[in-house]
Amino acid sequence: MLSYPLGTMRDVISSREQAPRHGPGHLLVDGTDDRLHRKAKLAFNPTAAQEAALLGLLYACCETYNAGLQERRDAWRRSRRSIGLLDQFNQITQLRGLRDDVLAWGIQPLRSSLRRVDEAYSAFYRRCAKGQSPGHPRFKSALRFDTACWDESKGWAADLSAGTLRIQGVGTVRLPQGAVRQLSRLVGRGGVPVTLTVTRRRAGTGWSWRACIGFKAVEAIKTPPAAGPDAIVGADRGVAVTVALSDGALLSVPPFLAEARDEISELLRRRDGKTVGSRAWQALNHQVAKAYRRAAQRSDNWARQTAVELAARYGVIVLEDLKLKNMIRSARGTAANPGTNVAAKQALNRKLADAALGRVRHWICVKAEEAGRRTWVVNPADTSRTCAACGHCAPWNRRSRDLFRCAACGHEHHADLNAAQNIAARGHACEAAWRAAGSPRLTRPEPKLRRRKATTEPGIARAA
Ligand SMILES: [Zn+2]
Structure with a gap:
C-alpha cells in the first residue's frame, strides 16, 4: 500500500x-x-566516482520522466485511456530484473520523476480547466535535467556525527562543517528529515552540487x-x-x-x-x-x-x-x-x-x-x-x-x-x-493521492 x-x-x-x-x-x-516544515540547503563535493554515479542517476531520472510522459501520451492517443500516478508507480517495481541499472539508486528518485510528470499534467489540466491554452507537457533533455528527489527518507541518510550524507548507489559524501551545524540545529529542534533533493549546476567546465534536506516537525521558536x-x-x-x-x-x-x-x-x-x-x-x-x-x-x-x-x-x-x-x-x-x-x-x-x-x-x-x-x-x-x-x-x-x-x-x-x-x-x-469570526485557525488541506478519473482530456486530444 x-x-x-x-x-x-x-x-x-x-x-x-x-x-x-x-x-x-x-x-x-x-x-x-508548534511544529513546522523547514529546509536546509547545502553544497557538497562528491569524489570523481561519486559524481559519475550522480550523473548516472540524473540520466536515469530523466529517462524515467520521458518514459512516463511517453506512456501517458500513447495511452491517450491509442485508446483514449488516462494513466495515473499510482499506475506508473506500480510499474517501477516491475523493472526489477529487466532494468536493474536504473534501480541502482533505489525506487525513490524514479518515483519522484514520475511525480514530476504528474505535476506537469496537473498544471496542464488546471490551466485547461481555466480556459487557458497551455502547452502540452514536453520531453526533457538530459542536458537540462538537473534535479533528483527523494520523497521519503529511504535510500539516503545524513550522519551528523560523521558529517556525511549517504546516498544509495552514490556512496558517502562528506558535508561541509556549516552544513552539519545547520542540520544539527534542525534535528536539535525535533526535526525529522523527510526529503532530499540533489541538484547540479554548471561550474566552469564541470558541475557543482547542492543538496536540500526537508525536515518535518521542527519546533517553532x-x-x-x-x-x-x-x-x-x-x-x-x-x-x-x-x-x-x-x-x-x-x-x-x-x-x-x-x-x-x-x-x-x-x-x-x-x-x-x-x-x-x-x-x-x-x-x-x-x-x-x-x-x-x-x-x-x-x-x-x-x-x-x-x-x-x-x-x-x-x-x-x-x-x-x-x-x-x-x-x-x-x-x-x-x-x-x-x-x-x-x-x-x-x-x-x-x-x-x-x-x-x-x-x-x-x-x-x-x-x-x-x-x-x-x-x-x-x-x-x-x-x-x-x-x-x-x-x-x-x-x-x-x-x-x-x-x-x-x-x-x-x-x-x-x-x-x-x-x-x-x-x-x-x-x-x-x-x-x-x-x-472567532479567530479561526488556518486549516491546511491534507495532500491526497488520488487516481484521476478517466474523463475527456481536451489538452491531450488537441496535442494528438
Ligand atoms: Zn486628509
Missing part, C-alpha cells in the same frame, strides 16, 4: 488561493503551529514580540523604497544588482572578442551567471534579515497583495498586444528584480510562521492615494514620488509611509473581522 510521501513541501506556507478571507484581506500565516503581542505593522513594498513601515521606518535594499552590473558589462565586453561557443566564451558566460547569482543571493539575505527584524518586533504583519508576476510580465506584452512604454517598464522590471519584493514577502511568511506571528495580505487598491489622516481619496493627493499632501485636510507625509499606514489600517480591519 502506498502512503503519500510526506515530502512535498509546498504546503508549508499556504498560498494566496488557499488563504481565508477576513475583512479586506487574506490570512497567510496564523502562527499557531515562539518569543513575545518586542512591540507587544497585538502590535500591527503595515509594510508598503515599492521600487524606490523597498519596504516602508507604518512605524516610520524606510528600508531600502542596497543596489546589489547595480553594483554587479559594471562587472557584468565588463565580462560581456570581453566575451564579445571570443568565438561563440569556445571554451573562453563559455567560461565568461559562467562568470556572468555567477555574478547575477551572487547579487540575487545578497538581495535574498537582505530580505531575510529584514523579515527576521520585523517578526521580532511585531505580532501582526500586514502586506499589500502585489501581483508581482503581472507587474513584470506586462512590460513586453504579446505580439498581438504589444506593451506600451516598453523601455521604461523594463527599467522598472530590473529595479523590481533588484528590490526583491517577492523575497521580502516569502521571508516574512517564513519568519512569521517560525516566531508565531500572523501575516495578512490586503488589497493594495488606493493605498497610495488615500489620506491616512482623514480618508480622503484622490489621485492628486500624491504630489510627487515621495510627497503626499491631502487635498482635503492638508495632511503631509512621506508617500510610502502614508501608504504603509493605510495598509496597517486595513490590517486592523482584518484582525477585527477575524476576531469577530
Whole structure:
C-alpha cells in the first residue's frame, strides 16, 4: 500500500488561493503551529566516482520522466485511456530484473520523476480547466535535467556525527562543517528529515552540487514580540523604497544588482572578442551567471534579515497583495498586444528584480510562521492615494514620488509611509473581522493521492 510521501513541501506556507478571507484581506500565516516544515540547503563535493554515479542517476531520472510522459501520451492517443500516478508507480517495481541499472539508486528518485510528470499534467489540466491554452507537457533533455528527489527518507541518510550524507548507489559524501551545524540545529529542534533533493549546476567546465534536506516537525521558536503581542505593522513594498513601515521606518535594499552590473558589462565586453561557443566564451558566460547569482543571493539575505527584524518586533504583519508576476510580465506584452512604454517598464522590471519584493514577502511568511506571528495580505487598491489622516481619496493627493499632501485636510507625509499606514489600517480591519469570526485557525488541506478519473482530456486530444 502506498502512503503519500510526506515530502512535498509546498504546503508549508499556504498560498494566496488557499488563504481565508477576513475583512479586506487574506490570512497567510496564523502562527499557531508548534511544529513546522523547514529546509536546509547545502553544497557538497562528491569524489570523481561519486559524481559519475550522480550523473548516472540524473540520466536515469530523466529517462524515467520521458518514459512516463511517453506512456501517458500513447495511452491517450491509442485508446483514449488516462494513466495515473499510482499506475506508473506500480510499474517501477516491475523493472526489477529487466532494468536493474536504473534501480541502482533505489525506487525513490524514479518515483519522484514520475511525480514530476504528474505535476506537469496537473498544471496542464488546471490551466485547461481555466480556459487557458497551455502547452502540452514536453520531453526533457538530459542536458537540462538537473534535479533528483527523494520523497521519503529511504535510500539516503545524513550522519551528523560523521558529517556525511549517504546516498544509495552514490556512496558517502562528506558535508561541509556549516552544513552539519545547520542540520544539527534542525534535528536539535525535533526535526525529522523527510526529503532530499540533489541538484547540479554548471561550474566552469564541470558541475557543482547542492543538496536540500526537508525536515518535518521542527519546533517553532515562539518569543513575545518586542512591540507587544497585538502590535500591527503595515509594510508598503515599492521600487524606490523597498519596504516602508507604518512605524516610520524606510528600508531600502542596497543596489546589489547595480553594483554587479559594471562587472557584468565588463565580462560581456570581453566575451564579445571570443568565438561563440569556445571554451573562453563559455567560461565568461559562467562568470556572468555567477555574478547575477551572487547579487540575487545578497538581495535574498537582505530580505531575510529584514523579515527576521520585523517578526521580532511585531505580532501582526500586514502586506499589500502585489501581483508581482503581472507587474513584470506586462512590460513586453504579446505580439498581438504589444506593451506600451516598453523601455521604461523594463527599467522598472530590473529595479523590481533588484528590490526583491517577492523575497521580502516569502521571508516574512517564513519568519512569521517560525516566531508565531500572523501575516495578512490586503488589497493594495488606493493605498497610495488615500489620506491616512482623514480618508480622503484622490489621485492628486500624491504630489510627487515621495510627497503626499491631502487635498482635503492638508495632511503631509512621506508617500510610502502614508501608504504603509493605510495598509496597517486595513490590517486592523482584518484582525477585527477575524476576531469577530472567532479567530479561526488556518486549516491546511491534507495532500491526497488520488487516481484521476478517466474523463475527456481536451489538452491531450488537441496535442494528438
Ligand atoms: Zn486628509
